[in-house]
Amino acid sequence: MQFNSFEQAWTLVRGLGGGTLAVLGTSNLNLSIVLACGALLLGVQLAQQYKNDMYVLLRLPVPIRAAVYAAGILIFFSFGEYYGEQFVYFQF
Secondary structure (H helix, E strand, O other): OOOOOHHHHHHHHHHHHHHHHHHOOOOHHHHHHHHHHHHHHHHHHHHHHHHOOOOOOOOOOHHHHHHHHHHHHHHHHHOOOOOOOOOHHHHO
């Protein structure tokens, strides 16, 4: 997607706060989670760039890595979808 002006891009960003996503049934909590994950990924990218090391997370001490892994698993199970509809390809 390419914007012709900053105003077009800003209109899209403002719509994410409640206009466009509210129509789709997405709450501000979901938007906050997406922004937090984006900030986390940006932080990892900046750390990799600053240290010039692609494996900067793997070089963390074991207790910190274990805490990050445990938090990731808890988040995965907390926000998972457990009772959805049948996957469309299983119908054939």
